[in-house]
Amino acid sequence: MDNNDNDNKKKEEEEDNIEEECFLFNKTIDASPIKNLKFNDNTINIESNYIRTHCHKAHSFDWLTEITDLIKDKSNMVEIAFKNGRKEYFLLQNELKIKVGDIVLVEANPGYDIGIVKLIGEATKLQMRKKNIKISEYEIKRVIRKCRQPEIDKWKNVMDLEFPAIYKSRELARKLNLSMKITDVEYQADRSKAIFYYTADDRVDFRELVKILAEQFSIRIEMRQCGMRQDAGRLGGLGSCGRELCCASWMSKFHSVSTNNARVQQLSLNPQKLGGLCSKLKCCLNFEYDNYLEASGKFPDNSIVLKTKKGNAVFLNNDVFREISWYAYDNEYNKMIPLSLRRINEIIEMNKNKIFPDDLLEVDKNVEEEKPDYQNIVGVESTARFDKKDNFKNKKKRK
Structure with a gap:
């Protein structure tokens, strides 16, 4: 039993060391599942669960793997990934047999x-x-061939050598008073060029x-600017x-x-909330922009005034997905009246024919007023509920 426990501990330590090595390896390049690599003079078998996508782009998904037999003219181009998600395309010759994940x-x-290798075929x-x-x-x-162990x-x-090069280059840029920041260095495998x-x-x-x-x-030095x-x-x-x-x-x-994305989605133009870690506007403002743009296109122009016998009503706000807009009379801005899109279009058509309804809510039964979900249980929300206890204690003290 003791020998088995010791063997298990050794395996766990080896796996931890492997995981640390793979973590550093994956930070350097956009790695896929790799097997039979050699770190610290030990040949190891790295399974896919050790290669973690630590802040890197998602791997390219080959959705044609199951239907390769139906493709007549197979492509001999392959997609190769390098550091920082950089991907380039190479020609596969001499019937070299490679698969996704090969170095x-x-x-x-x-x-x-x-x-x-990221993609083939x-x-x-x-x-x-x-x-x-x-x-x-x-x-x-x-593509020349598969890598041998000495080359890896x-x-x-x-x-x-890349991390020391980053700090050294930053010092040199600071001495030259250049308004730039060196963010990363990528060495070519043969150490003939650095980006x-x-x-x-x-x-x-x-x-x-x-x-x-x-x-x-x-x-050889190559400089590349990134945003x-x-x-x-x-x-x-x-x-x-x-x-x-x-x-x-x-x-x-x-x-x-742009800030127009925030306006269309009715978001407050607060730079602290709209800005991301890059100090630019968040990319997620684009995700639902098209949906809001399409939904808001169904609504009439906000500058149109709804005319009734009671008075003129102006636009205040709308809910594009519920298809509801809030209007208020000129002399009653504090009273918001919800109107459905059907009712708004109906009033606009009536105004075009010089017909003025008695009220905005006339014959409009599609919009129901929302009732609060909470209830005031035994005066819990009363601000004077604590005063009674204090008065009772004060009476005791006086006696």
């Missing part, structure tokens, strides 16, 4: 790079069409910085809704968001 060696400019072709990538205009590079070990050692990602509000002249970085690291939303998606975090950021978990494209 492969691919051509780069210059040298070679290492990535993980016809799904890759459709993905390229979705991103408006034409094969005739695209610089097609080849070298790749891991190269990735360990420095940065954010900046305005255009930055970083030519001097590139010269110094090339001298410091003795590699605030992309940077927030790379770092990850929790939104005001309590869930992981959409840009970090599943969003791959960022559409423009």
Whole structure:
């Protein structure tokens, strides 16, 4: 029994170490389930539950895997994922047999790079069409072969150099008084090139910085600017809704968001509530915008005044999904009258024919007044319920 317990403890410790390694590995690249990797001179079998999507984009889903037999012209293009969700497309030659999740060696400019297979077959072709990538205009590079263990070990050692490079580049940018922030560094697997990602509000002249970085690291330097939303998606975090950021978990494209989205959805224009962690307007303002826009299109213009014999009524507010609008008479703004969409259109048609109804609510039985769900039980809400006890105590003290 003792030996079994010791063996179980050793297995648990090994699994914990593996999970820590995979956590670091997955932070570096957008990883898929990988098997038979070697970390710390130990060959391990990494199951899919160890590779966690820690603040990274969702994996591409190949929905054509079950119907490959029906596809006549199979595509030989594959989608390869690299760090920070960067994905590129490569040509598969020499009938190389690979599957999703394999670590492969691919051509780069210059040298070679290492990535993980995300999509194969016809799904890759459709993905390229979705991103408006034409094969005739695209610089097609080849998949060389599957990676060997020494190459994976070298790749891991190269990735360990990225964090020191970030801090070093930030110090250099600070000394040069450049208004930019180096957010991440991506080394090529053969250590011949490094991509420095940065954010900046305005255009930055970083030519001097590139010269110094090339001298410091003795590699080819490439600078890429990323927006605030992309940077927030790379770092990850929790939104005001309590869930992981959409840009970090599943969003791959960022559409423009304006304050008009908030106005259409009848939200208060409060920058603290409408702004996200990236200090920009929240992307989720776009999610229901089309529904609100379509529903609000059924309503007449808010500037139309409803004329009745009792007086003119002006628009105050509406509920687009319940199809209810609130109006008030000119001299009674504190009294809001709910009207259904049918009744509003009916009054407008009557006004066009110079007919004025006696009242807004005339013949309108579709809108019912909402009654409160609570009840005042034994005077619980009375503010004077505590005064009686205090008076009783004071009488006792006086005696």
